[in-house]
Amino acid sequence: MSYLANIANGLLTISIIFTGASCLQAQDTTSFPEIPRIDVHTHVADDLHAISNYHKVREILKQNHGVEMAMWINLGDRNKPINSYNEVIKAGLGRILCCISDYSAHDGLKYAPNxxxxxxxxxxxGYKIWAGPPHRRLKPGQEGYPYIDDPAHEPTFAKMEKIGMVCASIHIADPHGPWGNRTEWLPDSVEYWKEITAWRHVLEKHPDLVVVSAHGMWSLCQDGQIDYLRNMLATFPRLNIDLAATFQYFPFVTRENLRSFMIEYADRILFGTDVGRWTDPTETSQYARRYFRCFQILETDRVTKGGFFGQNEIKGLALPKDVLEKIYYKNAMRIYPGVRQSLQQLGYSIE
Ligand SMILES: [Zn+2]
Structure with missing residues (x-):
């Protein structure tokens, strides 16, 4: 038996490592306890009980894994917009920032540009918009639907571009990939590319619109999609992506391709999970574990079973520290108003 001491943010934690049959493995502790992490894609909405669960996840990550989970960007939820803003901010203890949201863009955007x-x-x-494939949302008898480049959306994007409002974790397609006929996702490749192309039209019209495209623009599921994503990021300098709910698809692409993409576009990638809400307190430690699996995949080259979702075996990317810093918090600090100030108020020493 040996002892490993970590000093992070003034807190001394001692992890006991047993060799052989063990209760805690060395790999359960991050090698980067000093890097604060921000999850830019969460759906805690204004559920105060769920917010307290987030704080517990943070405590578990700190105690068990030496991880500094600093903040969350709250995108509301399809069924639960953030109505109690002040209560959320108060319960968030400086660690939660909120976005307005619209989860049915196909019916016309909810907020008037002015x-x-x-x-x-x-x-x-920021403003979170869900405009994914509406075939899942069509009402009986309803045919056709507007794509994200519908002229009706134009005034909103123009206004956001003008006032610098972040297009936060916008969802514009569903994943299309080589995993058979999972009908809940988007099986039609033509429809998939129509939606991605419609999104391209929006970015062409609004080159100054600051965007975080949710789920890697759902373009991390095949090597060819990653190539297209490279093209999009190279073409539109204000386009960024979050990694929410993408980890479980990493085995479907070539690890070296994904790793080189992450390094090449480190300035444009933000950490996110798509974490929602839960009421059962016994689930809290599982959520902490799911977070840590994502961190392991980004930080180490070990095989991890599952990302935030799923149970696929994923060989980690072992990204360099400067890349991790950008993905975990520096890009969020650059893109969203208030993040830098909040981190400073929370006592993080940031550049
Ligand atoms: Zn989401």
């Missing part, structure tokens, strides 16, 4: 500046002034840090 009211967007007011939401920014109130402290919301």
């Amino acid at each position: 009211e967007l500046p007011t939401w920014l002034e109130r402290g919301y840090v």
